[in-house]
Structures are given as C-alpha cells and as structure tokens.
Amino acid sequence: MNKDILICGVGGQGTVLASRIIAAAAMEEGNTVHSAETIGMAQRGGSVTSHVRVGEAAFSPLIPFGGADLLLAFEPAEAVRNLKYLKKGGKAVINTAATRPVTESLKSTGYDGREMTAWLQGKCDCVFVNAEEECAPFGSAKFLNIILLGVAEGTGSLGLRREALLEQIGKQVPARFLEINTRAFRRGLEIGEASVRTE
Numbered sequence: 001m002n003k004d005i006l007i008c009g010v011g012g013q014g015t016v017l018a019s020r021i022i023a024a025a026a027m028e029e030g031n032t033v034h035s036a037e038t039i040g041m042a043q044r045g046g047s048v049t050s051h052v053r054v055g056e057a058a059f060s061p062l063i064p065f066g067g068a069d070l071l072l073a074f075e076p077a078e079a080v081r082n083l084k085y086l087k088k089g090g091k092a093v094i095n096t097a098a099t100r101p102v103t104e105s106l107k108s109t110g111y112d113g114r115e116m117t118a119w120l121q122g123k124c125d126c127v128f129v130n131a132e133e134e135c136a137p138f139g140s141a142k143f144l145n146i147i148l149l150g151v152a153e154g155t156g157s158l159g160l161r162r163e164a165l166l167e168q169i170g171k172q173v174p175a176r177f178l179e180i181n182t183r184a185f186r187r188g189l190e191i192g193e194a195s196v197r198t199e
Helices: 015-028 076-085 114-121 131-138 141-155 162-172 175-197
Strands: 003-010 033-039 047-054 068-073 086-095 125-129
Touching: 003 015, 003 076, 003 086, 015 033, 015 047, 015 141, 015 162, 047 076, 068 076, 068 141, 076 086, 076 114, 086 114, 086 141, 114 125, 125 141, 125 175, 131 141, 131 175, 141 162, 141 175, 162 175
Parallel strands: 003 068, 068 086, 086 125
Antiparallel strands: 003 047, 033 047
16 A cells, blocks of 8 residues: 555644554554654644655655645644645545634734635545534544544545554553543544545
C-alpha cells in the first residue's frame, strides 16, 4: 500500500497522537512508514503539521505539494493553509469548529471558521465534522483526534484495518480512557460511513 496522509491543526488538538496511531497501525500491517512533524508555537496554539507516508514509494518523510491522498484537518483555517498538499481526487476530513488564535484575545477579528469552511466546499472532496457537537457527548474536545481518525477510516481513506487502529489506540492512550476513546472512534466511523452512503 502507498498512502500519503497530511494531518494539520493547532497545538493541543492531538494531531501528533493521531499521526503516531496511523503510523504504528500501518507498520503493524507490514508497511514501511516515514513520518515527520513540523511544530511551530504548538503549546501556544500555533500550527502543527504531521506528514505520514506509507509504502515503498516514499523516499522522504515530507509529502510534496499535490501529493497527499488524505488531508486530516483539525481546524478550518489550517485546512485552507494546507490544502496545497492535497492531490487532485484526494479526500479531506475537516473539523468545522474554529480554534481562535492567540491574537483574538488582543483584538477581536470575528474569526469563527465559517468563511473558511464555505471556501473549502468548492475546492475539494470534503467530509465536514463539527467537533464541538461531536465531542460534547464525550465531555471533552480532547476526543477530536480519535473521532476524526474514525471518520477517515469510515470513508475508506486511510486504507488500514480498523482493528489495527483500535489496537494502537489501546496502546497509546491511558488504559482508564480506552473505553471512551473506543466509543469516540466508533462514532467517527459512523460519520465517515454515512458520508460515503450519501455521496
């Protein structure tokens, strides 16, 4: 299998954990995997981008522009900023709930992500997920990364066995949170599968 996946968001959203789960699941299935993260002021809400390249076709850990099969975007502005990586015919899974930048506390910009989401609708094959709504039943926005992983798997865009992903979730999250993370992943699967049925 050859698959290039770009994961983007802001610090604190769990993008790095998501990339590690994907990479570990792919390796467990016998694939060669290259991965890299570019982390800015991540702890202060800055941009975080993770590249995961699965298969023998990749000679560098960084995905070239127009090379990603899947864009997994945890924030709408980050989706816009990183759309240049998505190949023609690729799939994008995008959280529509905006994370306001630190500068918002200094001067209100009115940023809420809606303009970015509207622009993205005409630019790519997108599945939109409202993280605030989907995370609410789980009691925390910290489950966004696991929900979006489930959505991507549900659309068939990851190309991995869901059992392998669940196994890695079990290895990489604390045991006391495994049950709720499993439920979050399965909720994401439902969203992804529903999006395929309505295409």
